[in-house]
Amino acid sequence: AQTVTQSQPEMSVQEAETVTLSCTYDTSESNYYLFWYKQPPSRQMILVIRQEAYKQQNATENRFSVNFQKAAKSFSLKISDSQLGDTAMYFCAFMKGINNNDMRFGAGTRLTVKP
Amino acid sequence: DARVTQTPRHKVTEMGQEVTMRCQPILGHNTVFWYRQTMMQGLELLAYFRNRAPLDDSGMPKDRFSAEMPDATLATLKIQPSEPRDSAVYFCASALFLGTGEGEQYFGPGTRLTVT
Numbered sequence: 001a002q003t004v005t006q007s008q009p010e011m012s013v014q015e016a017e018t019v020t021l022s023c024t025y026d027t028s029e030s031n032y033y034l035f036w037y038k039q040p041p042s043r044q045m046i047l048v049i050r051q052e053a054y055k056q057q058n059a060t061e062n063r064f065s066v067n068f069q070k071a072a073k074s075f076s077l078k079i080s081d082s083q084l085g086d087t088a089m090y091f092c093a094f095m096k097g098i099n100n101n102d103m104r105f106g107a108g109t110r111l112t113v114k115p
Numbered sequence: 116d117a118r119v120t121q122t123p124r125h126k127v128t129e130m131g132q133e134v135t136m137r138c139q140p141i142l143g144h145n146t147v148f149w150y151r152q153t154m155m156q157g158l159e160l161l162a163y164f165r166n167r168a169p170l171d172d173s174g175m176p177k178d179r180f181s182a183e184m185p186d187a188t189l190a191t192l193k194i195q196p197s198e199p200r201d202s203a204v205y206f207c208a209s210a211l212f213l214g215t216g217e218g219e220q221y222f223g224p225g226t227r228l229t230v231t
Contacts, residue, residue, distance in 0.1 A: 037222075043204060045222030091158060103148070103220060105158040 004094050006106035013082045014114050020067075021077045021109050023092030029053075033095040034068065034075045035103070040088040048090070051075065082113045117141045119209050119223035127229045133195040136226045139188055140209030147190045148220060149175075149182055150206040158206075164190065165212060197230045204228070 003026045013019035025034070036048040051059045051068050058066050063083075067076045079086055092106040120139045128134055140147050148163040162172035167184040175182065179201075181193045194201055204227050208220040 035219075043225045043227075045206065045208070047219065047221075050219065103160070107157040 004092055004104050004106040006090075006092050006109050008109045009107070010110045010112070012112040012114055013079075015082055015084060017082055018078060018080045019082055019111065021079075021090050021092075021111065023075045023077070023106055025073050025075065025092075025094045027073070027094065027096075029096050031096075034066075035093040035095065036064070036066070036075075036077045037091045037093060037105075038086075038088045039091065039108070040085075045091075049077065079111075084113050084115060087111060087113045117221075119207055119221050121205075121207050121223035121226050123226060124224060125227045125229075127231065128197055129231055130198055131196040132230075133193065134197045134201075134228060134230075136192045136205055136207075136228070138190040138192075138207030138209075138223055140190065140207070141211075141221055142188070144209035144211045144221075145187075146210040146212045147184060148206075148208040148210070149190070149192050150208065152204045152206060152225070153202075161192070161205075194228075197228075199230045202228055202230050 005024045007022055032053045034051045038046045038048045049059050049061045049064050049066055051066055058068050063080045065078045089108045089110050091108045093103050095103045119141055122137045126134060146165045149161040150158050151161055152158050159174055161175040162182040163170055164184050179194055184190045204225045206225045207223040210220045
């Protein structure tokens with residue numbers, strides 16, 4: 001079974017600074033997908049970034065980037081130039097590839113961006 | 116702007132009552148998921164469907180929960196009878212599965228259920 005672990009229940013960062021959220025996972029699969037979702041107070045789940053395991057290059061989306069370490073089974077999210085609107089719960093998620101898109105989520109990290 | 120819709124957004128009910136939550140997936144998506152979010156358990160997958168057929172409902176308490184897709188535009192999650200421990204936010208998500216793993220999920224806004 002796949003498990004996803006987010007070891008930081010809460011984090012805070014000053015506006016305009018950089019913060020990194022950690023995620024580790026456990027799987028025996030060789031091909032899979034990893035995601036970071038953001039859940040603001042509105043509760044809407046918003047996809048922030050995704051990474052295919054077979055791609056060595058780390059994914060980036062504007063101020064968001066990941067550090068994907070496949071051997072270590074680590075998938076951290078870096079938010080640069082943090083903004084007040086980044087305040088939310090962030091969920092790391094794992095999905096087996098090819099024949100299955102059953103997704104497993106970590107417990108989440110609550111990020112607060114302070115002015 | 117395609118999006119997943121869920122109704123109702125909020126539901127308060129008494130223990131023992133039947134609760135039905137509805138989800139309209141994004142048009143053209145062939146996979147629908149039901150998740151439950153609680154503070155203690157985080158996000159849990161309850162069940163999911165592909166082309167309206169249930170693929171996995173192992174995360175769902177079978178004695179009181181049931182999930183169906185009467186047609187491609189509607190998914191339902193029913194709890195009968197409801198219990199206070201069912202209080203949670205229930206998310207529906209949809210995805211287009213093409214057999215290549217391109218199954219990015221789009222979430223609805225959730226239904227907040229409170230059972231008193």
